[in-house]
Amino acid sequence: MDIKKTIFGVFSTRLISMLFQSLGLVYFAQELGAEKLGVFILFQTCLTLLSLAADFGVDDAIEKRISEQNHSATLGSALLLKSSFLIFISILIILFSNNINDYIGQPLSHFLLIALIPNQLRIIIMRTLEGELKVQRAANVSLIQNVLFVLIGASFVYFNFGVRGLVYSIIMSNLISVTFGVFGIDTELGMPSKAMLKSLVKFGSHNFIASIVHTSVYDWLDTLLIGLFLTQSHVAAYEVAWKVASMIMLLSSAIADTIFPQISHWDAQGNRESIQNILPNTLITSLVIVFPAIVGGVIYGREILHFIFGSEFAIANTALVILLLGKIPEGIDRILGRFLLAIDESKLASYAAGLFIILNIPLNIILINVIGITGAAIATVTSYSANTALTAYYLNSFIDLRINITQLIITLVSSACMGVLLLILNTIIYINSQIKLIFAIFLGAVIYFTFLLSSSTMREQVLSNVDDLIPFM
Incomplete structure (x- = not known):
């Protein structure tokens, strides 16, 4: 795999995806308003966190094991594990459907059952492709899902389907992207094996906590707690600020996802020299957009929220500035965290992620109740910075950290x-x-x-x- 070309391709693909998502978010915010958009965001929050529970760290384990040996038993074993997790999660959704509906603000819990399956299939396909070093193909699957979500969702919103239209769009876009992605997989769907099941569970059990930080799941923890203590309008305003801040992570995430399977492959060959050599340039490249974007966001943050999304979203201006500053440790951790997982040190990555959770949840509960969505931003940035520091400390034991x-x-x-x-x-x-x-x-x-x-x-x-x-x- 040509790393530079793949990073460029993935970045370009994600740039297109980001443009569509941004236009979609602006349209949905203006057409639905903060309260209804907040309802949909809480649905997304539940879907993402339930997906985490259905994953239990297996997704990264799929990519890791396929990149090492491309064994047919990997895919079959992973599907068996995920199916058992999904059955358990589905039972929980049914038992607590009334509580979920009260939290979201509309009776949408049954749609979570439907949306989970294509969502999980898409993730499995993308991880398999990345494990086969087909990172660009995996990025294309994500692009198709994001573009279709915006186009289908905008159509439903235009015809007054409201929040449910966006829910239908999530389900339909995932199903179509799964159909596209499955034809690019070379790994055979073999019978599950006891040895592979143990291997996936071992990696996944350590990676489960780490995946909260090293995937987009951690994005939703503060949103989850804002939904518990504040209104749907606060949820929407904060999430818009989060999405704006996250745009600057486009290059960092493209680099992190591209290098993971390659570093894993080098590690399996015992080629630590190549891993060491790629780190310094990777780190500085991941931050080259972050610093100017922070400066621009500090100067024009309020104007972006007010003129692009609407005056009711401007309440998140201070939160936006704090979240932008938090992209510095996040940009560093996106790289270092993936390095740590790629060299098969998921246990250490889970310790760093555990620190994030220990700090994040209580800080969010306290600060949200004291200073609202600004408190959520402070809590998230503080806990992420601590996670990054510990990740750097651990990785330095194996690789000389230089920039x-x-x-x-x-x-x-x-x-x-x-x-x-x-x-x-x-x-x-x-x-x-x-x-x-x-x-x-x-x-x-x-x-x-x-x-x-x-x-x-x-x-x-x-x-x-x-x-x-x-x-x-």
Whole structure:
């Protein structure tokens, strides 16, 4: 697998996916309003957390074991495990359906039963493809699901299906993406084996806690607790702020998901030198968008929420700024956490994730009740920073953690220069419309990359990557 080309391909695919998701979120926010959008987000929260329970760490175990040996028993054993988990979760949904409906705000618990199955099948297919080093194909499956969700969901909302239209869209988009993805798998569906079941359970039991942090599941813990203590409108405002902040993680997540199977393959071969060599550049590349985006978000956060999504979402401005700052430790952890799992140290990753949970839940409960959604942001960023620090400590026992200090300083200085010029721009042009806001954001990006590429060090790095991606240039 050509890592640079795959990262570029996955990043491009996820960029398209993000654009569709962003447009969809804006449309749904404007058409449904904060309260109804909050109901759907709580449905998503329940679906995501129930998916975690149905997973129990098996998803990453599938990718890990297939990347090592591509054994046919892996897929059959994984499906057997997941089926048993799904049966148990389905019984719980039926028993507690009234409580779930009260929490969501509409009678939608029965749709959770329907949505779980295609959701889990899509994840299994994507992990299998990634284990086969077909990371781009897996990204395409995700792209299809996201694009179809927005298109189908927008159609249902347009014809006044409301929240249920978005629920139908989740189910339908997952089913279609499963159909696309299954034809790209080479791994045979073999009979489950006792040895493989033990292997998956061993890795999964340690990885279960780690997966809360190293997948999107942790995104929903604070949303879950906001739904318990505040209103659906608060849920929607916070989730919009979270989605805006998460956009800057696009490159980091593309890198993390691309390198995992390759590092796992190198580790199985005992090739620690290659793993060590790829780390420094991977870290700085994962942060190259994060720093300027934080600066831009601090300056224009309120305007983004107000003019793009609507005035009722502007209450999340402070939370947005805090969440943006939290993307620094998250960007680092996205890389280091995947390295730790890829070298088969899921037990240590679970310890770091355990620290996140121990801090996150009580901090959220206390701070949400004291300062609302801003408290949720503080709790999440604080607990994630502690998780990142512990992950770095553990990984340093196996790999010498290094980062290119020169490139880091150049990135920080370029971001600061962009921020200063944007503040000067604000004294000349008053941002009071979407057009002016988009112009200011575009200008900020131009300023940042102009400063960044004025450095010969960064320019040579970028040109080297482009040359690898497009050999005929």
